[in-house]
Amino acid sequence: GESVGLHLPTLSVQEGDNSIINCAYSNSASDYFIWYKQESGKGPQFIIDIRSNMDKRQGQRVTVLLNKTVKHLSLQIAATQPGDSAVYFCAENDKGNNRLAFGKGNQVVVIP
Amino acid sequence: KAGVTQTPRYLIKTRGQQVTLSCSPISGHRSVSWYQQTPGQGLQFLFEYFSETQRNKGNFPGRFSGRQFSNSRSEMNVSTLELGDSALYLCASRPGWPDSPLHFGNGTRLTVT
Numbered sequence: 001g002e003s004v005g006l007h008l009p010t011l012s013v014q015e016g017d018n019s020i021i022n023c024a025y026s027n028s029a030s031d032y033f034i035w036y037k038q039e040s041g042k043g044p045q046f047i048i049d050i051r052s053n054m055d056k057r058q059g060q061r062v063t064v065l066l067n068k069t070v071k072h073l074s075l076q077i078a079a080t081q082p083g084d085s086a087v088y089f090c091a092e093n094d095k096g097n098n099r100l101a102f103g104k105g106n107q108v109v110v111i112p
Numbered sequence: 113k114a115g116v117t118q119t120p121r122y123l124i125k126t127r128g129q130q131v132t133l134s135c136s137p138i139s140g141h142r143s144v145s146w147y148q149q150t151p152g153q154g155l156q157f158l159f160e161y162f163s164e165t166q167r168n169k170g171n172f173p174g175r176f177s178g179r180q181f182s183n184s185r186s187e188m189n190v191s192t193l194e195l196g197d198s199a200l201y202l203c204a205s206r207p208g209w210p211d212s213p214l215h216f217g218n219g220t221r222l223t224v225t
Binding site for chain 2: 031032034036041042043044045046049051089091093097098099100101102103104105
């Protein structure tokens with residue numbers, strides 16, 4: 001079943017600071033992970049992905065880290081901006097059933 | 113390139129009715145997935161279609177069904193609506209191979225009264 005979860009329900013961060021959002025997963029068969037951002041009234045928007053043969057991947061202002069040993073995924077946002085305020089979801093692809101399972105979501109609030 | 117388009121944006125139905133939601137995927141994407149999003153349960157997988165065939169199915173009752181057409185457009189249907197079916201229904205598409213991200217539409221907000 002869906003086994004992806006997030007540690008913190010709400011993260012408040014000062015504008016300009018870095019944000020770190022954490023995600024734990026329990027399915028060792030998962031081989032592909034994605035972070036999504038969802039703003040109010042919109043569908044989830046793809047941010048960055050990482051395959052299980054990697055432990056780090058960088059995008060524009062974002063970095064995803066994967067620790068397969070402890071089944072932990074994190075999203076780092078550099079120089080957080082007001083536009084980063086949203087709910088962030090991690091998702092894992094179970095290679096066995098080939099479906100994306102989503103965590104419950106973590107609200108990020110950027111304080112100007 | 114146009115994104116995933118879902119219609120209608122909002123729907124209000126009464127218990128016992130049925131509803132059909134529509135989704136147009138990104139051009140060239142052959143896989144379409146449907147998710148139900150509620151505050152309590154988060155994003156729950158309904159089903160995935162690829163080349164007009166249901167490739168994967170979540171743990172929802174048979175009242176929830178879907179189909180995909182030859183142009184990759186998809187519809188989902190919910191029959192005998194219940195109050196608990198009130199949710200945001202999200203459609204997402206991807207090219208077809210597993211290791212690619214889903215691209216979501218903005219959803220259809222269904223309210224059952």
